[in-house]
Amino acid sequence: MSELDSVFSDDWGEDHRSGVVAVIGRPNVGKSTLVNAVVGQKIAIVTAKPQTTRRRQLGIYTTAEAQILLVDTPGLHKPRSRLGDYMLAAAQDALKEADAVLWILDGSQPPTAEDSRIAELLLPLDARTPLILALNKMDLVCEPFDYEAHLSLREHHSAFEISAAESRGIDRMLRALICLLPTGPRYYPAEQVSEANWRFIAAEVIREKIIEATSDEIPHCVAIKINRFREKPKITLIEATVYVERDSQKGIVIGKGGGMIKAVGMAARQELEALLEVQVHLETRVKVLKNWRGNENMMRRLGYALPKRKGN
Numbered sequence: 001m002s003e004l005d006s007v008f009s010d011d012w013g014e015d016h017r018s019g020v021v022a023v024i025g026r027p028n029v030g031k032s033t034l035v036n037a038v039v040g041q042k043i044a045i046v047t048a049k050p051q052t053t054r055r056r057q058l059g060i061y062t063t064a065e066a067q068i069l070l071v072d073t074p075g076l077h078k079p080r081s082r083l084g085d086y087m088l089a090a091a092q093d094a095l096k097e098a099d100a101v102l103w104i105l106d107g108s109q110p111p112t113a114e115d116s117r118i119a120e121l122l123l124p125l126d127a128r129t130p131l132i133l134a135l136n137k138m139d140l141v142c143e144p145f146d147y148e149a150h151l152s153l154r155e156h157h158s159a160f161e162i163s164a165a166e167s168r169g170i171d172r173m174l175r176a177l178i179c180l181l182p183t184g185p186r187y188y189p190a191e192q193v194s195e196a197n198w199r200f201i202a203a204e205v206i207r208e209k210i211i212e213a214t215s216d217e218i219p220h221c222v223a224i225k226i227n228r229f230r231e232k233p234k235i236t237l238i239e240a241t242v243y244v245e246r247d248s249q250k251g252i253v254i255g256k257g258g259g260m261i262k263a264v265g266m267a268a269r270q271e272l273e274a275l276l277e278v279q280v281h282l283e284t285r286v287k288v289l290k291n292w293r294g295n296e297n298m299m300r301r302l303g304y305a306l307p308k309r310k311g312n
Contacts, residue, residue: 017066060194238283
């Protein structure tokens, strides 16, 4: 049992702490893996390919003494499309709202140019907003490693060596975060671990399975829209549309004889059944929405609404 586990209560005292922690980092450093490990179940999709997370997602960690609202953000990177602009804006907005910032770095390799750019993005961070570094992927480090380059990227409150994949070192890091949060109430019930609804999670699971099954440009051009999500006593009916940008991409996602989309649907259905704990009937179809990542109206239809520009 985790040393942070305790008996939950609907009441909290004057010393109860709560607040928003923005989880940032470059693509593929393990932000979503960490959030899933902290809350104890999968709420964010995880793949080995970068830029998997597109929207801010909230993970809720609750003990008797505190409630941490972990905002899992898209990986900070140089945007190459309007979708990239959306992802960068989502991450930057999370920084503005945070009571503390948790910067995830890949401790198994030296800092990259992307890490240095993130350090620059953090320069305007309010001095009252503490920054914690988490050197992740320590399970991949076989020999003594000099972490000074990571620690010197930016002035910070404290740093921790962790392995999100193996849930190592996370408790100490959480204790440090709790101490940095302001006193405040519990905003969500103790048993709630996310604010995402099942329609959103279903779309993300389908997208995850496509990312895992494809390569090249396919993972970045795919968007999912849930057209129907109907819960019955013994079965949940889900109808989804997979959008891509070109006819050639549609052919890849469907696969020869429909083999690819059938395999994706089966994998997604099995995971959703495990999450929902009920039988799932999933229907998917693939459509072309040309160049949707560069069109704000199309992006909005698919749930990626860019912030309004000043003057609009």
